[in-house]
Each structure stands twice: as C-alpha cells, then as structure tokens.
Amino acid sequence: MDIINKITKIIEDNHAQLVVVSKTYSPERILEVYQRGLRVFGENKVQEILEKKDLLPSDIQWHMIGHLQSNKVKLIAPFISMIHSVDSEKILSEIQKQAKKIQRRIDVLLQMYIATEETKYGLSEDEMWLILEKIHLGKFPNIQLRGLMGMASFSDNLSLVKGEFKSLKTIYDEVIERYHFENFDTLSMGMSGDFELALEEGSSMVRIGSLIFGKRNYS
Numbered sequence: 001m002d003i004i005n006k007i008t009k010i011i012e013d014n015h016a017q018l019v020v021v022s023k024t025y026s027p028e029r030i031l032e033v034y035q036r037g038l039r040v041f042g043e044n045k046v047q048e049i050l051e052k053k054d055l056l057p058s059d060i061q062w063h064m065i066g067h068l069q070s071n072k073v074k075l076i077a078p079f080i081s082m083i084h085s086v087d088s089e090k091i092l093s094e095i096q097k098q099a100k101k102i103q104r105r106i107d108v109l110l111q112m113y114i115a116t117e118e119t120k121y122g123l124s125e126d127e128m129w130l131i132l133e134k135i136h137l138g139k140f141p142n143i144q145l146r147g148l149m150g151m152a153s154f155s156d157n158l159s160l161v162k163g164e165f166k167s168l169k170t171i172y173d174e175v176i177e178r179y180h181f182e183n184f185d186t187l188s189m190g191m192s193g194d195f196e197l198a199l200e201e202g203s204s205m206v207r208i209g210s211l212i213f214g215k216r217n218y219s
C-alpha cells in the first residue's frame with residue numbers, strides 16, 4: 001500500500017492528526033503531498049517557512065516545530081497555525097506581544113524536555129508548571145494553549161522511547177486534571193521512526209517527514 005495511505009490510515013484509526021514535516025524538501029515535493037489532500041505542514045526554520053509559503057497554496061496550515069528566536073516571532077505571527085516549540089517563558093511573552101499587535105490569538109504547545117539523551121530544547125516540569133500558572137492567571141490573553149509537545153530520545157531502544165512517551169502523557173493528563181484549560185487537546189509526540197509507539201502511548205498529533213518524503217539531504 002502507498003505510504004501516505006498507510007500512515008494516514010493508522011493516524012485516523014487512532015483519532016490523531018498528521019503534521020507533514022517538510023523541512024529541507026522542495027516546494028515541488030511539498031506540492032505533490034499537498035495534492036494528496038494533506039494540508040498541515042511543519043517547518044523548523046522561520047526563513048524556510050517564509051520562502052515556501054509564498055510559493056505554495058494559501059490554504060496550507062503551517063506549524064512551527066523548531067526552536068524559535070524572539071526576534072523572528074513577528075515574521076510568522078500573522079499566519080502561523082500552531083507553534084509547537086515554546087520552550088521558555090521569554091518566547092511565550094514575545095508571541096503574546098506580537099499576537100496582540102495584530103489582534104490574533106495564536107495556538108501554541110509547550111515543548112517539554114523528555115529525552116534522556118541529547119536534545120537541547122524543552123521545558124522541565126517545574127518550568128512548565130510556572131508558565132501554566134501564569135497562563136491560568138490570564139497573563140497571555142493572545143495565546144491559546146493547545147497542549148504539549150515532546151521529542152523522545154533518538155534511539156533504537158524501544159522501551160526507553162516508550163517510557164519517555166509515557167512520562168509525557170502522564171504530565172499531559174496531570175495538566176488537564178489540574179487546570180481544565182479550554183481547548184487543551186493536543187499531545188504532539190511521535191516522528192517517522194516512533195509514531196506508532198507514540199500513538200499507542202496516547203499521542204494526538206504526530207510529526208512525520210522522512211517516512212513520507214524519503215531520506216533528507218541537509219546540505
């Protein structure tokens with residue numbers, strides 16, 4: 001079976017959503033996938049989103065999935081559908097500021113540090129609770145907190161990865177129980193190599209690139 005059909009079937013069966021991660025792939029390749037009916041695309045660099053966006057259909061929903069610098073927020077604020085990579089209060093404040101200027105409410109996820117190996121970005125649980133308290137107190141009115149995002153260790157050790165997904169799901173459930181935030185419904189976890197495991201562990205949004213497009217060329 002065709003890989004896109006196969007992936008979308010698994011994701012639908014799990015009532016989850018697909019973000020097609022198109023970083024490093026050309027607009028032509030992205031358009032081919034778009035023509036298969038997919039509309040949600042994720043990129044990790046601001047400059048790359050801006051360049052591609054102008055060349056591609058306007059009904060694409062762009063998700064920012066990579067580490068974001070404060071000075072770049074204003075460039076994506078007008079159109080971005082969701083920011084998965086909120087990894088500090090500073091960046092959240094900047095998103096609030098830019099969203100307010102243009103009278104938008106921007107969907108965001110807090111990126112959690114769950115990997116036991118590598119990965120530079122992500123909030124600790126303590127940092128997360130501090131931010132949640134401020135959101136709860138109404139300090140970020142132009143932000144719509146939709147959920148959490150996490151990246152598991154890049155490892156063949158399935159039980160390690162599974163444990164990391166489980167811990168993120170546990171935190172996600174605790175947030176729901178404590179705050180009952182409105183529209184808090186998104187747990188973004190799982191990539192090409194581990195999305196089925198992530199879905200088993202309760203993911204509601206998977207971010208898949210190379211499994212759809214083929215091996216990435218970073219040059």
Ligand SMILES: *Cc1c(COP(=O)(O)O)cnc(C)c1O
Pocket residue numbers: 021023044065066151190191192193207208209210211
């Ligand atoms: C690149 C990337 C992905 C997708 O990776 P694949 O292994 O190609 O599916 C998912 N999430 C983030 C944050 C990424 O940077």
